[in-house]
Amino acid sequence: MRRSVLFSAAVSLFIILVTLLLAETLIVRVQSTSLRQNPKFYAPVVLALKAGEKVEKVSGQEGWVQVRTSGGVVGWVHSSAVEVQKFSLLAIDKSMKTQASASEVALAGKGFNKQVEESYRAKHGDINFVWVDRMLQIKIPASQVLEFMKQGKLGEFGGAR
């Protein structure tokens, strides 16, 4: 008993030591985001990234991660746009495959999805989604936000603090 505990502990710690030296894989969890030249929302965009794309973490700073794409392009993404798959070494083995993990659901596009919305809409014809879709079309480019902040002396463009 004790031997097996010691063995699994040794194996686990060895895995951690080996893998902490390797780059971490992150998955884009939002519909789309941009790979930017600098860790700022209004920095020039290097590449567009889509949900489910995998990138390798290079470094990080204050809410931003520098990543490398599979094509070798390096840039910055905000940490809220990416995630590492959740895990727990202490999870109980028995209940393992009765449910899916959040990352499995996300990758499969399952859960409350378009199909569920369509089914809900078929049942409630009186609920109108026209304005919801129009609302999603309102997009303010980062360059406009930047100009707005400059003009209004906001953020780094403000007076002395």
Place this chain on the structure above:
Amino acid sequence: MRKRRFPVILIGLAVAGWLASCSVVQKGADILAESGKISESDRQSIVKTSETLRSTFADITEEEEYYIGRSVAALILSHYPVYENEALTSYINTIGQAVVFSSARPEIYAGYHFLILDTDEVNAMAAPGGFIFVSKGLLRRCANEEMLAAVLAHEVGHVCAKHGLQSIKKSRLIDAFRLIGTEAAQRYGPDELAQLTSIFEGVLGDIVEKLIERGYDRKFEHEADSMAITCAASTGYAPQGLSGFLETMIGDSSAVSEKGWFRTHPSPEDRLEKIKKDPASLKALPGEEPVRTKRFQQSLAGLM
């Protein structure tokens, strides 16, 4: 000596588990298996135990939050007409984005979007997934851009902290997660879909009831206030925006109407009392900026 080693190893395991990520563990296990240090079955069990199950609101995926939010937004829009004014909507969305950039969760599935409701009621609501609404009545109460930014930051705060998702009854989530299960198929069968749709209706009901009828728990409102002050201040707005707005609501004759914010939020006095104690509200930042107040007045001119 041996006795002492055992708890140390256990702690080591727990810390190791906490530190590492799934992908990291998966890679490590793969490397060990390839090099013949562990067997294939050991590799599989290590990778398997590295996946956690879904149990709480925090396990709702970004995409699911977006789909829940879409329907909550549609339900809000079935209660209130939209105030169509492209220039004003664009102005509000620009302030909103500036605030979002400094928020705790700037990137969400389909981004944040703001819309004006055509009602004199003083109200603002945020559906999960970043669908945010402010009423014409509320806009008229704001005296400057600082106040408006603070109100938008309060709503963004509700989205960041997932207060809407936290309003879903736990039993409903457990039912949904069980039903969604592990099947690889991307489309549901008719029975499964009917059951899931009925749970979805329940989920929407839980959130809309809080947003329109009963309001969130007081602690959520105070949390959103605190996030609003920090967020608006990081954007560069004077930290007095929120307190200034709340002061306009004290002793208001429309409070007796028990509509909108008067119905769903703690009293302005109570909120002001809490805000005063917030360290972020004491930050030494520049005050109201004339150039911002001017553009605010120009943007809202047609509304008065």
